[in-house]
Amino acid sequence: MEKFSKPTIITIPKIADPRGNLSVIQQNDTVPFPIARVFYLYDVPADSSRGGHAHHRDNQFMIAMAGSFDVVLDNGREKRRYTLNRPYQGLLIPPGFWRTMDNFSAGSVCVVITDNPYDESDYIREYEEFVATSDPETHPF
Numbered sequence: 681m682e683k684f685s686k687p688t689i690i691t692i693p694k695i696a697d698p699r700g701n702l703s704v705i706q707q708n709d710t711v712p713f714p715i716a717r718v719f720y721l722y723d724v725p726a727d728s729s730r731g732g733h734a735h736h737r738d739n740q741f742m743i744a745m746a747g748s749f750d751v752v753l754d755n756g757r758e759k760r761r762y763t764l765n766r767p768y769q770g771l772l773i774p775p776g777f778w779r780t781m782d783n784f785s786a787g788s789v790c791v792v793i794t795d796n797p798y799d800e801s802d803y804i805r806e807y808e809e810f811v812a813t814s815d816p817e818t819h820p821f
């Protein structure tokens with residue numbers, strides 16, 4: 681599989697219709713990887729922070745399917761904050777980026793599509809370990 685090292689906002693195709701819009705995410709197309717897993721966060725309290733980890737291998741595509749929230753990415757040297765607030769836009773998060781999600785609006789739903797089944801050994805959960813092992817040169821913004 682091709683390697684993607686830059687976080688990217690991807691526009692999801694929208695089929696606009698007065699009866700209601702339709703958007704579709706296809707593997708190896710809308711998202712540049714095969715889809716293995718979908719998980720979602722909901723009923724998130726307004727002051728809650730989620731994430732707080734990086735991944736060794738997992739590519740993730742994150743969408744505010746309803747409402748809005750912010751994603752802070754960190755490559756071990758610099759941080760960027762992204763606001764997700766459209767069901768037809770998502771943030772591609774390659775491995776090697778520490779991520780934190782906050783500022784959830786009431787009723788927001790955060791959907792994450794990934795290219796691997798859940799595997800706890802793919803997580804880096806200690807920030808000090810992440811900074812010590814991160815490589816900002818190969819994970820630029």
Ligand code: TYD
Binds near residue numbers: 721729733798
């Ligand atoms: P975690 O990935 O830390 O949540 P977030 O980054 O969204 O704040 O996962 C929280 C818990 O859920 C943790 O105990 C692992 C479990 N989990 C699964 O069992 N399968 C999954 O696919 C995911 C994403 C998490």
